[in-house]
Amino acid sequence: MAKKFIDIMDTTFRDGFQSVFGGRVLMDDFFPAVEAAKMAGINHFEFGGGARFQALYFYLREDAFEMMDRFRKVVGPDANLQTLARGVNTVMLDTGSRELIDLHAKMFKKHGTTTIRNFDALNDIENLKYSGERIKHHGLKHEIVVTMMDLPPGCTGAHSVEFYEKTLRTILDSGIPYDSICFKDASGTSNPQKVFETIKMARKLVGKDMHIRLHTHETAGVSVAAYMAALEAGIDGIDLAASPVSGGTSQPDMLTMLHATKGMNFDLGGLEIGKILTYEKELQGCLEDYFIPPEATMVSPIIPFSPMPGGALTANTQMLRDNGIMDKFPEIIAAMQEVVVKGGYGTSVTPVSQFYFQQALNNVMQGPWKVIAPGYGKMVLGYFGKTPVAPDPEVVKIASEQLNLEPTTAKALDLADEDPEKSLDSWIKRLKDEDIEITEENIFIAAACQEKGIAFLKGKGELKVRKISEMKQDCEEKGSSNMGSGNYTVVVDGQKFSVQVAEGDADIQVTAVNGESVAPAAPAAPAAPAAVAPTATSGAGVEIKALLPGNVWKIVANPGQSVNEGDVIMILESMKMEIDVVAPKGGVIQSINVATNDKVVEGQVVAVLG
Numbered sequence: 001m002a003k004k005f006i007d008i009m010d011t012t013f014r015d016g017f018q019s020v021f022g023g024r025v026l027m028d029d030f031f032p033a034v035e036a037a038k039m040a041g042i043n044h045f046e047f048g049g050g051a052r053f054q055a056l057y058f059y060l061r062e063d064a065f066e067m068m069d070r071f072r073k074v075v076g077p078d079a080n081l082q083t084l085a086r087g088v089n090t091v092m093l094d095t096g097s098r099e100l101i102d103l104h105a106k107m108f109k110k111h112g113t114t115t116i117r118n119f120d121a122l123n124d125i126e127n128l129k130y131s132g133e134r135i136k137h138h139g140l141k142h143e144i145v146v147t148m149m150d151l152p153p154g155c156t157g158a159h160s161v162e163f164y165e166k167t168l169r170t171i172l173d174s175g176i177p178y179d180s181i182c183f184k185d186a187s188g189t190s191n192p193q194k195v196f197e198t199i200k201m202a203r204k205l206v207g208k209d210m211h212i213r214l215h216t217h218e219t220a221g222v223s224v225a226a227y228m229a230a231l232e233a234g235i236d237g238i239d240l241a242a243s244p245v246s247g248g249t250s251q252p253d254m255l256t257m258l259h260a261t262k263g264m265n266f267d268l269g270g271l272e273i274g275k276i277l278t279y280e281k282e283l284q285g286c287l288e289d290y291f292i293p294p295e296a297t298m299v300s301p302i303i304p305f306s307p308m309p310g311g312a313l314t315a316n317t318q319m320l321r322d323n324g325i326m327d328k329f330p331e332i333i334a335a336m337q338e339v340v341v342k343g344g345y346g347t348s349v350t351p352v353s354q355f356y357f358q359q360a361l362n363n364v365m366q367g368p369w370k371v372i373a374p375g376y377g378k379m380v381l382g383y384f385g386k387t388p389v390a391p392d393p394e395v396v397k398i399a400s401e402q403l404n405l406e407p408t409t410a411k412a413l414d415l416a417d418e419d420p421e422k423s424l425d426s427w428i429k430r431l432k433d434e435d436i437e438i439t440e441e442n443i444f445i446a447a448a449c450q451e452k453g454i455a456f457l458k459g460k461g462e463l464k465v466r467k468i469s470e471m472k473q474d475c476e477e478k479g480s481s482n483m484g485s486g487n488y489t490v491v492v493d494g495q496k497f498s499v500q501v502a503e504g505d506a507d508i509q510v511t512a513v514n515g516e517s518v519a520p521a522a523p524a525a526p527a528a529p530a531a532v533a534p535t536a537t538s539g540a541g542v543e544i545k546a547l548l549p550g551n552v553w554k555i556v557a558n559p560g561q562s563v564n565e566g567d568v569i570m571i572l573e574s575m576k577m578e579i580d581v582v583a584p585k586g587g588v589i590q591s592i593n594v595a596t597n598d599k600v601v602e603g604q605v606v607a608v609l610g
Helices: 012-021 027-039 050-060 064-075 098-110 126-137 161-174 192-206 223-233 254-260 273-286 310-322 326-343 352-366 374-380 393-403 412-418 424-433 440-457 468-480
Strands: 004-010 044-049 080-085 115-118 141-147 180-184 211-215 237-240 266-268 486-492 495-501 510-512 542-545 550-555 568-574 577-582 587-592 605-609
Touching (some): 004 211, 012 027, 012 050, 012 080, 027 064, 027 273, 044 050, 044 115, 050 064, 050 080, 050 440, 064 440, 098 412, 098 440, 115 180, 126 141, 126 161, 161 180, 161 192, 192 223, 223 237, 223 254, 237 254, 254 266, 254 273, 310 326, 326 352, 326 374, 352 374, 374 393, 424 440, 568 587, 568 605
Parallel strands (some): 004 266, 180 211, 211 237
Antiparallel strands (some): 486 495, 542 605, 550 568, 587 605
């Protein structure tokens, strides 16, 4: 009897990069490996979308649409090139209007996409209707998704086989057009028995001819067992990656699954061990200079208790490192369980996984439920759709009070359409104001990535890639001069100080995080002055401090301006959050102590109110 053919999608260049490097891999560095994958006989790739879309603009100074075009040219016209979309969010930072959702499908079709895998983290099918219809309208294949995870021990109410059956039946009854079905477990926490029963249930509901896939991660250590259970239950396709971006927080390795299925009645995409070995050797050479975070290669036994997706875990640890608070990671992961339980059991996948992480971070840094992360708060209030179970009433109350928003049952898509800032016209106007060429690609880049998209289009994007050679060079340079130029936070007798360091004997200033000025040492010789942030003014002024380390994204108020209590003075960006810095009372702005794009530390005085 012929072996059953199992379609393999190679996730290396999307989810693999996202799960290991936070998406930060440059085009020229990895395209030789794409050619090697093609030579190995692979013709189904995940090549863009999801957080990997934003990563190119945020960290790489590269255009995702150009990357997609080049990818298509390498693999040829017949390859199935797949992207990931988040229902009404598509690949945007926030929910999109109907105009932007349509533009997403149109642009991805134009730039080489064959299939879009489309999911909603809350399993709210309302969020998949319009996006699915536009995917099909523009001639793309639509892979509709049921998102999965296991609940923390002792929790019930969602994420059971019965819950997934209810979700799938709602999809079937909704009339959404689709070509295949994927069960997506971004945290890799679904136990193999549940996977088996879920796939058996789905096969019974949709019949033998519908293509069903499973996507998982190795983060919790059960991905191979989950795939084996899915194969036994009748799955048609699974997702695998290539070393060194396989295993750990990513998908199982192709060679691992070829070994696991030896002697069984499955043909894994026609893959041959020798050809995959050659492909993986090429990929390893391409990525040998990239720093692989240790957590990216680990299997964590605590992930089922605090489900953090592999694709988000390393992105978050990269940001923790960037902001100097990596030591808080164990506490944040531990705090996630309560956040998941009280948030209504949305699946831990983008954007909900990021909401969970942001709220856990706030609970660790500011105290439990003292500061509600905007995304988490809007989720429990209903602004992203209906959560699987009702969120904790007390958390809903706190979120409503802090965000000054009432709970809603309106559709997320309708709310987005009502927001004038999510219209095509608003982004066209913004491009005109910034003197940026108006193309459909530029409109979507700006709408999807907002300020960082605008910065990229103006040639001002940041380059943040962690390469071993550059890290060694930085260490050598800092070692030769004891400390490199830049902003540093030091702790003396338990008190934090923001220190600006420059080469030579620049006239610098040390600022205590509580705003007190510390006299600098006298320079031994003249040198070019280093720019320093102003210190807080003395007197009766009220010091306004940063809640978290991050960057100044936008300054809203100016010195001398009158503000009311609760008015936004500036917006910080930290851990993918936009954090409003608000006036604690009415008054006049005495000083703004930072500039746009400045890095700030936790507790640093950013403004003074008189």
